[in-house]
Amino acid sequence: MAEYHVFPKYDVKLSLPKEVYFPSDDSFLMLDNIELPPNSKIVMEIGGGSGIISIYLAKKHPEVNFIVTDISYQATETILLNHRLNNLCNPFDIICANKLQSFYKISPDVIIWNPPYLPSDATSDALSSIEKNMLIGGKKGSEEAYDLIAKISESNISTVFYTIFSIEDKEIGRAHV
Ligand SMILES: C[S@@+](CC[C@H](N)C(=O)[O-])C[C@H]1O[C@@H](n2cnc3c(N)ncnc32)[C@H](O)[C@@H]1O
Numbered sequence: 001m002a003e004y005h006v007f008p009k010y011d012v013k014l015s016l017p018k019e020v021y022f023p024s025d026d027s028f029l030m031l032d033n034i035e036l037p038p039n040s041k042i043v044m045e046i047g048g049g050s051g052i053i054s055i056y057l058a059k060k061h062p063e064v065n066f067i068v069t070d071i072s073y074q075a076t077e078t079i080l081l082n083h084r085l086n087n088l089c090n091p092f093d094i095i096c097a098n099k100l101q102s103f104y105k106i107s108p109d110v111i112i113w114n115p116p117y118l119p120s121d122a123t124s125d126a127l128s129s130i131e132k133n134m135l136i137g138g139k140k141g142s143e144e145a146y147d148l149i150a151k152i153s154e155s156n157i158s159t160v161f162y163t164i165f166s167i168e169d170k171e172i173g174r175a176h177v
Contacts, residue, residue, distance in 0.1 A: 002078070010056045013085050020078045021049035021134045026164055030114050031056055034162050037109060040064055044108035046099055046115075046148060047071070049134070051079035053112055058090040066090055067108065069097045071133055100151050110160045111152065115144040117166040141166050 002017040010031055016022055030053055036043065041064065045054045048068040058066055070076050076096045083092050095102060116134055119141035124132065137144040145163045152161060 002081075007052065010052070011059060012052055012055050012082075014050050014052060014055075014082050015078065015085060016050055017074060017078060019130055020072070020075050023050060023052045026114055026117070027052055030112065030162060030164060034110075034112060036061055036064065037160055040109040042067065042106075042108040043110045043112065044106065045069070046111065046113040047075075048079050048094075049075055049114075051082040053114065054079075054092070055082055055086050055088065058088045058092065059086065062089055064090060065093075067093045067095065067106070069095045069099075069102075071096070071098050072130060074130075099148050100155060106155075107157065108159055110162070111148075111157070113145065113148050113161075113163045115148065115163060117141050117145060117164060119166075119168055137166070141168055 002015045005014050005016055007014065007023065034057065036057065040061070043054065043057060043064055044067040046069050048054055048070050051068060054066045054068045058064065068079050070079065073096045076094050079094050115137055116132070117137040118135050120136050120139055124136050127135065142165050145165060149161070152159065
């Protein structure tokens with residue numbers, strides 16, 4: 001069952017089932033730091049979860065088109081619901097996809113990816129696959145973020161890219177967007 005939540009700082013309302021990532025400090029760090037370059041036409045968010053990041057940006061930029069994906073079908077249904085709940089007029093394409101796998105040719109001005117970024121440890125095996133997709137980025141934690149960077153580069157997409165790394169990944173050393 002979904003719960004209804006309001007995020008007054010961002011003027012976003014969300015319906016959130018427990019199987020979908022509940023916006024947390026990482027989501028807020030991204031919300032507080034992402035700036036769209038002037039004249040952006042298309043923003044793509046990978047792993048939209050509840051949709052909070054794209055919904056917030058769409059409210060600020062009604063002229064921008066959004067493509068929002070998630071590997072979880074339930075997350076994509078939640079994003080659609082939350083798009084309606086926030087009365088957005090922006091075109092929003094919501095797609096259940098694994099990173100860029102379903103896209104042949106795209107040229108978004110901005111790609112956003114708040115990935116699962118925690119390192120796996122002895123307790124991660126007990127997590128469900130949905131929880132792993134939300135939280136675990138690999139052995140070090142940053143593998144999922146780097147994998148998308150490699151795919152963007154292979155696809156020759158020229159874009160502004162926002163992602164996040166965890167301070168728990170010892171090779172990264174500090175959290176940054
Ligand atoms: C840390 S949550 C972030 C959710 C939301 N963007 C936010 O900031 O609150 C990571 C999201 O990425 C999704 N995800 C994980 N692996 C993915 C993949 N390979 N392709 C697309 N989405 C993925 C998860 O289902 C989850 O919704």
